[in-house]
Amino acid sequence: MENLILVLNAGSSSLKFSLFAVPAAGEMRAVAVGQVEGLGTAPRLKVKDGAGERIADEQWDKSEVSGHAQALQRIAGLLRSRFQGSVLAGVGHRVVHGGPDYAAPLLVTPEAMRRLEDFIPLAPLHQPHNLAAIRAVQEVQPELPQVACFDTAFHQTQERVAQFYGLPYEYFEQGVRRYGFHGLSYEYIAAALPGIAPAVAGGRVVVAHLGSGASMCAMHAGRSVGSSMGFTALDGLLMGTRPGNMDPGIVLYLLQQEGMSAKQIEDLLYKRSGLLGLSGIGNDMRVLLASEEPRARLAIDHFVYRISRELGALAAVLGGLDALVFTAGIGENSARIRQLVCEKARWLGIKIDEAANELAGPRISSAGSGTSAWVVPTNEELMIARHTRKLLAL
Ligand code: AMP
DSSP, X not given: OOEEEEEEEEOSSOEEEEEEEXXXXXXXXXXXXXXXXXXXXXXXXXXXXXXXXXXEEEEOOTTTOOXXXXXXXXXXXXXXXXXXXXXXXXXXXXXXXXXXXXXXXXXXXXXXXXXXXXXXXXXXXTHXXXXXXXXXXXXXXXXXXXXEEESSGGGGGSOGGGGOOSSOHHXXXXXXXXXXXXXXXXXXXXXXXXXXXXXHHTSEEXXXXXXXXXXEEEEETTEEEEESOOSSTTSSSOOSSOOOSOOTHHHHHHHHXXXXXXXXXXXXXXXXXXXXXXXXXXXXXXXXXHOOOHHHHHHHHHHHHHHHHHHHHHHHHHTSOSEEEEEHHHHHHOHHHHHHHHHHTGGGTBOBOHHHHHTTOSBOBOTTOSBEEEXXXXXXXXXXXXXXXXXXXX
């Protein structure tokens, strides 16, 4: 009987999942991919099979499916009836925060759950939902092994000096430090690079994960040495609805001069800033690229400007640059943004090959380019499934 691994990524109002079939040998393949959106308001389930064909599209009554536990029960019912001949061997979860403790994925135990709950104050918008999904599985199938994979873990290789803010030392000890996020995406890219770009995989590489959340990671020989994100996923680049790096004095101004509450500032920083706030049009890069509005152009230019600044900073951390890698929704799909970023990175020795860039590479720099540029699609779900398979020895 074939083993299956379920990968879950739980957000505040959403539950994304992928089901992987585990062959006796070789890479796993996704046999179902789906998500529930609108939990708490108008829950809707959409599921596709491994070939992208629709399996389900259901609108649910919110009085019947109010949270993750009920959504999960329904998803489990659907998958059980579709994959009757297979056995679910384990569940892998994306857990945003592993705190200062965890540099690798772990098998969930009651003790580990208590420790992960300690990190809720470090990621109050995400961690509670990630842990709720683990508890929901425990309720339905208590014996099923579960694995927690952290977005922070990959960055634990960074030097100690890179982890500080210039606050009194006791804040570092209580956990106010640079952690970095999107670690599962960077880990996937680090694992893929030797096969795609063997000449640079062991060298100095900056990976730009440009999606609705965006960050950059400096890697040396596949290990993280620097990241644009820090204590929270608000830091670093301009994002879809988040401002990225900004003067903390602005928060004081909003509190003291504008009389805003902490909740209002949280809403401003997580949901109303970034590409959306600057353009006044939206957070979808496709819409902004197609728009004639001057503020759409401003938002795009600022997005690119911030990437170039961060690229310079991370190249300095690495002491030079051998390759730049683009990934995630914008990085994988927008030739225009890649072109604008590469033009600004000419001083680093990057020369773009426009035809290759239109075809999304994988190599998008010209043969004579001293520093190469690449497009590598990320796959965080597969990374979680790989960790789960390894820890469960499947
Ligand atoms: P992700 O969070 O990685 O799924 O990325 C989502 C973002 O990718 C969306 O907000 C879109 O703005 C962006 N995106 C997807 N396809 C394209 C495209 N063809 N051109 C520009 N941006 C895109």
